[in-house]
């Protein structure tokens with residue numbers, strides 16, 4: 001059901017106080033903002049990839065994926081323009097760091113160096129390492145933050161997701177895990193980062209080219225058996241907020257015998273968020289990152305909803321608990337990485353969420 005913009009956000013405001021599970025989201029470059037609100041507080045776990053609803057999956061693929069089943073939800077939507085004109089009153093949030101950044105920098109650079117040594121020893125080609133940055137933010141208004149994300153990040157998948165047993169997550173991710181519509185399959189290899197300085201015409205160093213090529217190769221080998229008529233673009237530069245990334249688009253036709261669940265399982269987690277070989281990198285991450293990634297670098301989105309599947313990788317995201325906003329940020333490490341540069345990359349990525357707080 002389509003609603004007026006003001007009416008739509010009024011309903012979201014009511015949902016935010018209701019303690020019922022819901023998600024509000026807008027797909028990249030679309031005007032439609034959708035809401036799916038579950039009618040009860042059950043925590044529904046995804047069992048089959050032919051279910052229909054909105055899924056929310058953690059990084060660790062041995063853990064459960066949550067689904068808001070379409071049948072148990074009410075859904076409504078609105079349309080906003082591309083002119084970024086949602087009114088956002090001054091956000092009165094008073095944001096400050098909870099822990100010392102200097103200490104976080106030392107810790108991050110230490111595990112990056114450990115990963116570089118591990119890679120140089122021949123055990124792995126690439127490992128994606130991340131960290132969590134906690135901010136104290138009194139007076140944070142989730143609705144204002146959502147509107148700011150919608151205004152600022154047109155080409156991202158923007159969302160707010162809530163379940164009373166899990167909490168509230170929000171983000172603006174530039175990375176599509178996969179889309180399937182009428183057997184047409186689309187995915188992307190996204191990696192490599194540099195700051196945006198008023199131009200998309202930039203030079204990419206071998207470190208970034210290599211880390212992105214690892215992702216492309218991995219995706220192609222994972223989907224080869226399931227997809228016909230594969231078409232692969234050349235890597236090109238895209239803008240995501242204050243950052244630039246390298247991206248390769250991959251499309252094809254799903255074979256009739258291919259199962260969506262098998263494809264998702266073979267893709268996730270891709271080397272854009274985990275590394276190569278996948279199991280070795282995952283083990284390194286779970287052992288060495290000193291925190292739980294939870295839903296950061298998992299995936300989320302529409303599963304068999306309105307005749308298509310649109311899943312995104314949960315990046316540039318944060319979790320809001322009481323007055324603490326936890327930002328999750330990471331980057332790909334290869335043999336050529338320099339620990340201090342990797343730290344600054346996470347600092348730049350953190351800006352994407354800080355800008356909307």
Ligand SMILES: C=C(O[C@H]1C=CC=C(C(=O)O)[C@@H]1O)C(=O)O
Nearest residue numbers: 191192193272315329330331332
């Ligand atoms: C892991 C993240 O970004 C991934 C996506 C794009 C570029 C990346 C990079 O340059 O390392 C990462 O692979 C993150 O934002 O937390």
